[in-house]
Amino acid sequence: MFTDPIFLIATFSLVGCLLVWILFNLEQPKVSEKYLKISTQISLPLSLILLWRIFIYAADFGVVLFIISLVALVVMILGFIIKSEVIFKTSRGYFIPLFLIFILRTFMYEPYQVPSGSMIPGLKVGDFLLVNKFDYGLKIARTSSNTIFKNDPEYGDVVVFIPPHNPVPYVKRLIGKPGDKILYYQKRLFVNGNEVPINLISEDNNAKFYEQSLNNKNFVIRVQEFDEFSQLDQVYRAVVPDGMYFVMGDNRDRSSDSRIWGFVPRDNFFGKAEYIWMSWECWTCLPSFSRAGKIN
Known part of the structure; x- marks a missing residue:
């Protein structure tokens, strides 16, 4: 899966969308609203493509959830450090449910x-x-x-x-x-x-x-x-x-x-x-x- 070009393109593109969102929500935005709209529009189809490749390769979804939860946690900590309320609260809203699902699915029932x-x-x-x-x-x-x-x-x-x-x-x-x-x-x-x-x-x-x-x-x-x-x-x-x-x-x-x-x-x-x-x-x-x- 990690050598699949479709998976890699979708993954790095989503990382790029996340970076655009972070840069826009800084105290002094580093990107324009135009690029934020573009990244928002393409993030959903990119996510669906990523899920499709994960399904095709029968990947361990518990590991996938762990990685996504970790990314949300890192972004939440970043928002706290740079004192960005939008970044902190939004990433926290993703981290908590994702981490709870990860715990339930990995250690209890799948x-x-x-x-x-x-x-x-x-x-x-x-x-x-x-x-x-x-x-x-x-x-x-x-x-x-x-x-x-x-x-x-x-x-x-x-x-x-x-x-x-x-x-x-x-x-x-x-x-x-x-x-x-x-x-x-x-x-x-x-x-x-x-x-x-x-x-x-x-x-x-x-x-x-x-x-x-x-x-x-x-x-x-x-x-x-x-x-x-x-x-x-x-x-x-x-x-x-x-x-x-x-x-x-x-x-x-x-x-x-x-x-x-x-x-x-x-x-x-x-x-x-x-x-x-x-x-x-x-x-x-x-x-x-x-x-x-x-x-x-």
């Missing part, structure tokens, strides 16, 4: 939208989740090792993390911890030689739905007919390395997970998905709250 069907039937495409950020420890960046009050993910948790092959957040279920022996064979899952129990609850033309129990957590998985040519239907054996974790999607035959791209480092977890608060399946659909509730 919204996350499910991008794929890998967790069907429990989570569907378009579900908006609340991700608990403090259960696994407090940190600013998603993949930072500087974590305080560190707690490890538990078996059966629905975890949100950054996979090792892609900087975009994924949501899966935690199956294995460091040192665990994992075996997936003929649609059956074994952890340390013990089969994770399943119970058939329903089926349709394409798949069967089982209730599975792991660490006293019950959830439903979706399993399709055996396909000897599918990579996900091959025998999978692995021992989870130190500092790593094994995750799988509940939609076992339609999930890109640890069976394909490997293990997840401990530092890459940034929260546990706890609640569905809204569903929005497509841009032309109306948001729905019918699926709102706690995640199993």
